[in-house]
Structures are given as structure tokens and as C-alpha cells.
């Protein structure tokens with residue numbers, strides 16, 4: 001496991017997409033392929049992000065690491081989608097942020113599990129509120145990677161409440177993984193650490209949990 005993590009990190013830092021793919025294939029020979037996301041991609045990108053914050057990794061390396069992972073995720077997730085199932089009206093957005101990889105993974109993963117959802121891309125608070133109300137969204141998945149963006153979820157909640165819009169906000173992304181209570185502070189309905197968590201949140205909503 002450590003060897004795979006290390007080899008994947010070295011492949012990303014060297015901007016070597018072929019070597020990154022080779023690590024993914026090695027993983028897939030013995031493990032559940034979709035677990036590559038949370039077991040390898042997320043921790044390695046976290047580490048690369050820390051390296052950037054400390055000054056040992058360049059922004060270009062961070063950027064290219066994200067691009068290589070995006071391509072890998074696209075290739076692995078959308079292969080065998082399940083039939084569409086019935087569920088609340090769902091949309092996903094990257095709020096006040098440009099870090100799209102987590103959103104892309106959650107979106108693709110949910111679609112591959114048979115959920116049909118709208119993808120709003122990257123939007124600010126006002127546009128998100130307008131679109132969610134126009135589309136009669138019942139569950140809004142919000143991905144943020146920067147703390148200031150995560151804190152804007154409070155404004156989102158306030159604006160929905162001011163319009164009497166019963167939209168359940170489910171949050172995810174690094175700030176919520178780093179601070180386990182932040183989702184409550186910003187008024188979210190729930191938080192997911194991984195793409196898989198979103199599915200259990202929906203199960204709770206359909207089962208009447210609140």
C-alpha cells in the first residue's frame with residue numbers, strides 16, 4: 001500500500017500520466033477499482049497540497065496532478081452505469097471555488113450508481129440559490145476546497161431560508177474533512193467525507209432521517 005501511494009505521488013510530481021495509470025492498474029489487480037479514489041488519489045493529492053503550502057511543490061505540479069487524476073477518474077468511473085433510480089431532485093455545485101475534481105468525482109460516481117443529477121459547475125451563492133429554486137432542487141450537494149468558500153455555505157442556507165426554500169444542503173471537500181464540526185456550523189443538513197457517503201446520505205433522507 002505504502003509503495004503504491006509513494007509511486008503514485010512520484011508519478012504525479014513527475015507529471016507522468018503513463019506511470020500514474022500503471023499504478024492504477026497495479027491497484028486494480030488486487031483491489032476494488034473504485035476505492036482507488038479515496039485510498040490513493042485523495043491522500044496523495046492532500047500530501048501534494050501540503051507540499052505546495054510548504055513550498056516544496058510548485059503550483060504547476062499541483063495543477064497537473066489534478067489534471068492527471070481527473071482523466072483517470074473519468075476513465076474509471078463511467079464504465080458500467082447502473083439503471084436510473086427514483087430519488088429526490090438533486091444538483092451539485094462547486095461553491096465560490098474552482099477546485100472541481102472532488103465535484104467531478106462525486107457527480108460521476110453518483111451517476112454510475114444510477115442517480116440522475118444536475119451539474120451546476122462552479123457558481124457563486126446568488127446564482128446557486130436562483131438555479132436551485134428554479135429547478136425545484138430538494139438536495140443540493142456542495143463541494144468546496146477552500147475555507148472561505150466553505151464558510152459561504154452559511155449565506156446559501158440564509159438565502160434559502162429567506163425564500164422558504166426547503167433545500168437540504170449536503171457539503172463535502174477538504175475543509176469539512178479537516179474540521180468534523182464545520183458542516184453544522186455552516187447550517188448544512190449533512191456532510192460526506194467521500195463520494196460514497198453521498199449515497200448513504202440519500203438513503204437517510206429517503207428513510208425520513210433529519
Ligand code: B12
Pocket residue numbers: 037038041042045046047048049050052053059062063065066067096097098099100101102103105106141142143144145146147148170171172173174177191192193194195196197198
Ligand atoms: C489540485 C489542487 C488545486 C488545483 C485545482 C485543479 C482542479 N481542476 O480542481 C489548482 C492548481 C488549480 C489549485 C488552485 C488553487 N488552490 Co488548490 N489545491 C489542490 C489540492 C492539492 C488537491 C485538491 C483535490 O483536487 N483533491 C482531490 C479531490 C478528489 O479531493 P476532494 O476535493 O477533497 O474530494 C473528495 C472528498 O472531499 C469528497 N467530496 C468533495 N466534495 C464533495 C461534496 C459532497 C456533497 C460530498 C458528499 C463529498 C465531497 O469526495 C471526493 C472524493 O472522495 C488541494 C489540497 C487538499 N488538501 O485538498 C489544494 C488546496 C485546496 N488549494 C488551496 C489553495 C489556497 C489554492 C489557490 C488559492 C492557490 C493560489 N494561490 O492560486 C488556488 C485557488 C483556485 C480557486 N479559486 O478555487 C488550499 C486551500 C487552503 C484553504 N484552507 O482554504 C489547499 C488546501 C492547499 C493547501 N494545503 O494550502 N488548487
